[in-house]
Amino acid sequence: MDGNSAVGEAAIRAGCQCYFGYPITPQNELTEYMATHLSRRKGCSFIQAESEISAINMVFGASAVGARSMTSSSSPGMSLKQEGISYLASCELPAVIVNMSRGGPGLGTISAAQSDYFQSTRGGGHGDYRTIVLAPSSVQELADLTHRAFDLADKYRIPVIILGDGMLGQMQEPVDFRHEAPAELPVRSDALRGARGRPSKIVRTCTSNTSEMEELNWSLYRRYQLIEKKETAFETFLVDDAELIVVAFGIAARIAKGAIKSARANGLKVGLARPITLWPFPSGRIKELAATAKCLLVFEMNMGQMLEDVQLALQGQGEVFFYGRPGGVIPTPSEVLRVISRHYYQRGLKKGK
Numbered sequence: 001m002d003g004n005s006a007v008g009e010a011a012i013r014a015g016c017q018c019y020f021g022y023p024i025t026p027q028n029e030l031t032e033y034m035a036t037h038l039s040r041r042k043g044c045s046f047i048q049a050e051s052e053i054s055a056i057n058m059v060f061g062a063s064a065v066g067a068r069s070m071t072s073s074s075s076p077g078m079s080l081k082q083e084g085i086s087y088l089a090s091c092e093l094p095a096v097i098v099n100m101s102r103g104g105p106g107l108g109t110i111s112a113a114q115s116d117y118f119q120s121t122r123g124g125g126h127g128d129y130r131t132i133v134l135a136p137s138s139v140q141e142l143a144d145l146t147h148r149a150f151d152l153a154d155k156y157r158i159p160v161i162i163l164g165d166g167m168l169g170q171m172q173e174p175v176d177f178r179h180e181a182p183a184e185l186p187v188r189s190d191a192l193r194g195a196r197g198r199p200s201k202i203v204r205t206c207t208s209n210t211s212e213m214e215e216l217n218w219s220l221y222r223r224y225q226l227i228e229k230k231e232t233a234f235e236t237f238l239v240d241d242a243e244l245i246v247v248a249f250g251i252a253a254r255i256a257k258g259a260i261k262s263a264r265a266n267g268l269k270v271g272l273a274r275p276i277t278l279w280p281f282p283s284g285r286i287k288e289l290a291a292t293a294k295c296l297l298v299f300e301m302n303m304g305q306m307l308e309d310v311q312l313a314l315q316g317q318g319e320v321f322f323y324g325r326p327g328g329v330i331p332t333p334s335e336v337l338r339v340i341s342r343h344y345y346q347r348g349l350k351k352g353k
Contacts, residue, residue, distance in 0.1 A: 001139065001172060001173075001175050002029055002139070002169065002170055002171065002172045003100075003139045003142045003164065003168045003169045003170065003171055003172075003173075004026075004027055004028075004029035004030035004033065004100065004169040004170070005029055005030070005033045006139050006140075006142050006143045006146075006175045007030050007033075007072070007098055007142050007143070007146050007162070007164075007169075008029075008030050008033030008034050008037065008038075009033070009037070009143070009175075009177060010142070010143040010144070010146035010147050010177060010179070011034070011070055011096070011146050011150070012034075012037060012038060012040070012041060012044075013147065013177055013179055013180050013181055014068070014146060014147040014149075014150040014151075014179065014181055015041075015068050015150065015181030015182070015185045016034075016038070016041075016044070016068050016069070016070050016096070016150065017041070017043065017044050017045070017062070017067040017068045017069065017185075018044065018045045018046075018047075018058075018059070018062040018067045018068070018069045018070070019031075019034040019038055019044075019045070019046050019047075019069075019070050019071065019072075020046075020047050020048075020049050020054075020055040020056075020058035020059055020062070020069070020070075020071050021034065021047075021048060021049065021055055021071055021072055021073070022048065022049050022050075022051055022052050022054070022055050022073065022077065023048070024052075024073055024074045024076070024077045025074065025102070025110045025166075026074060026100055026102060026110050026112075026166035026169050026170055027072050027073060027074050027098065027099075027100035027169055029169065029170075030072050030098065030100070030169070031048065031072065034046050035048070045062075051080070052073055052077040052078075052080035052081050053080050053081070053083075053084065055071045055073075055081070056071055056080075056081040056083075056084030056085060056088075056097075057084050057087075058071075059071050059084070059088070059095050059097075060084055060087055060088055060091075060093060060095075063088065063093040063094055063095050064091070064093060064191070064192050064203045065191055065192050065193065066187055066188045066191025066192070066193060068094075068096075068150055068154070068185065069094075069095050069096070070095065070096040070097070070098070070150075071095070071096075071097055071098070072097070072098035072099070072100070073097075073098070073099060073100075074099065074100050074101060074102050074110075074166070075099070075101045075102050075103075075104050075108065075113075075115070075116050076104070076106070076107055076108070078097075078099045078101075078116060078119065078124070079119070081097065082119075082124045082125035082126075083125055083126070084125075085097065085123075085124055085125050085131065085159050086123070086124075086125030086126050086127050086129060086205075087205045088159045089123070089125075089127070089129035089130070089131065089158065089159055089220070090127065090129065090205040090216070091203050091204070091205055092157040092158070092190070092220075093157065093159075093203075094150075094153030094154045094156075094157050094158060094159070094160075094188075095153060095159045095160070096146070096149045096150055096153055096159075096160050096162065097131075097159055097160070097161050097162070098146075098161075098162045098164065099116055099120065099161060099162070099163050099164065100164045100165060100166055100168070100169040101113055101114065101115065101116040101163065101164065101165045101166070102165070102166050102328060103115065103326070103327045103328025103329075104116075104327075108327070108328065109327065109328035110166060110328075111166055111167075111327075111328030111329070111330065112165035112166035112167035112168070112251060112301065112328060112330055113165060113166075113301050113302060113326065113327065113328045114165060114249070114250060114251075114252060114300050114301040114302045114305070114306075115301075115302040115303075115305070115326060116163065117163070117249075117278065117300070117302060117305035117306055118305050120133045120161050120163050120278065120279070121133050121278050121279045121281070121309070128217050128220070128221070129220060130158075130220075130224050130227075130279060131158065131159045131160060131161050131279065132149075132152050132153075132156070132158060132159075132160040132161070132227060132231065132277065132279060132280075133160075133161045133163055133277065133278040133279040134148065134149055134160065134161070134162050134163065134233075134276065134277060134278075135163050135164075135249040135250045135275065135276060135277070135278050136162065136164060136168065136250065136276075137168075137249070137250050137251060137253045137254045137274065138168075138173060138254065139168065139171060139172070139173035139174075139175055140173065140174075140175055140176065141276075142162070142164060142168060143175050143177060144178070144179075145162055145276075146162060147178075147179045149162055152231065154188065156223055156226075156227055157190070157223075158223070158227075163250065163278060164250065165250060165251050165301070166328075167251045167330060168250070168251050224280075227280055228280040231277060231280060232277050232280045232281075232282045232284075232285075233275075233276035233277045233282070234273070234274065234275055234276060234277075234282040234285045235253075235272075235273075235274040235276060236271065236272065236273055236274070236285075236289070237257060237260065237271055237272035237274070238260060238264060238270070238271040238272065239271035239272070239273065239289060239292075239293070240271075241269050242269050242270055242271030242292075242293050243268075243269045243270070243293060243294045243295075243344070243347075243349040243350065244268070244269070244270050244271075244293060244294060244295055244296075244297060244340065244343060244344050244347070244349060245270070245271045245272065245273050245289050245290075245293045245295075245296050245297070246259075246260060246270065246271070246272050246273070246296075246297045246298075246299055246336075246340065247272075247273045247274075247275075247286065247296055247297070247298045247299070247306070247310055248272065248273075248274060248298070248299040248300065249274060249275050249276075249278060249300075249306060251301070251330075252299055252300055252301050253272060253274040255299075255330075255331060255332070255333055255336055256272055256299050256333075256336055257272055258333030258336075259333040259334070259335075259336035259337040259340055260272050260340070262333065262334075262337050263337055263340050263341065263344075266341075266351075267351035268340065268341065268344050268349075268351060269349070269350070269351070270340055270344065271293070273285070273286060273289050273296075275306070278306070278309075281309045281313070283309070283312070283313035284313075286310055286313040286314065287313050287314060287315075287317070290313075290314050290317060290318035291317075291318075293318075294319070294347055294349055295318065295319035295320070295321065295343065295347055296310065296314075296318060296319070296320045296321070297320075297321050297322070297323060297339070297340065297343055298310050298320060298321070298322045298323075299322075299323050299324065299336060299339075300322075300324045301324065301325055301326065301329070301330070301331070302324055302326050303324055303326045304322050304324055307320070307322050307324075319347075321343055323336070323339045
């Protein structure tokens with residue numbers, strides 16, 4: 001399946017009950033898939049909204065009454081959703097939001113890029129809040145992380161963003177759907193299902209009581225600390241003896257892995273570190289790897305956004321270099337291999353077997 005369709009199928013199998021979308025390339029196949037297939041689950045709703053702003057606010061309403069809700073878009077469309085995502089975070093409402101990102105800024109290109117890292121990992125909208133951000137690197141992982149996204153959203157009552165890109169959304173690979181939703185999902189205790197037998201609830205994002213707003217912020221902060229402790233995900237590849245480690249996420253990590261295999265064939269001791277959760281960022285693991293490797297090469301399809309988190313993780317320790325291609329340019333493994341080789345030999349690192 002193509003990546004967009006795989007997300008749709010995985011969402012349906014994860015128990016998605018409501019999808020609200022608006023067309024934008026390169027994620028339109030996901031909207032089309034949900035329009036065609038979501039109805040096979042009883043009681044589920046698909047609506048093509050009149051705008052991205054409408055779509056995210058429909059997600060807000062559906063989540064408030066307890067439905068597993070989802071929307072998707074691409075970079076400029078995600079910008080329009082940010083106010084609604086902030087409202088979801090404020091009201092502690094779970095939701096899954098998929099971003100098949102493209103080159104920017106502005107309307108940009110429709111080619112794959114990773115230039116939405118800052119937007120996703122820093123909350124994106126106004127106020128002190130976070131979202132969990134998952135970064136798949138294959139169609140299989142798109143499917144797996146979609147299922148995980150719904151579970152994490154419900155567990156922590158938080159919006160979860162799946163940060164893909166145009167290449168992942170369009171490419172086709174075999175997919176094994178390993179999960180099925182239960183016949184009936186548990187009803188969330190905070191869902192608005194009528195006030196019979198209990199005081200009525202109001203879901204609102206505005207208060208004139210600053211102490212109340214401060215307590216909400218601290219409550220969210222404590223939850224974010226728990227997420228950082230329990231939900232960080234990370235992959236390593238050939239790092240045990242690596243002298244140079246490439247740090248990359250998403251499709252860039254996929255490209256880097258091909259370059260690293262070629263580097264190993266040429267005797268260069270190179271490995272890969274791949275954050276799967278961009279927030280919470282695996283700072284501790286990055287620091288551990290930097291203690292054994294001679295240097296880190298951060299590779300991204302942007303102008304150096306995750307680079308800042310790597311530098312923060314290392315707190316000035318170790319050598320860090322950057323290589324990036326912004327604007328929707330998709331580098332090849334051979335191009336990345338040339339960059340790896342140049343840094344490797346410039347550092348005077350030793351070749352291995």
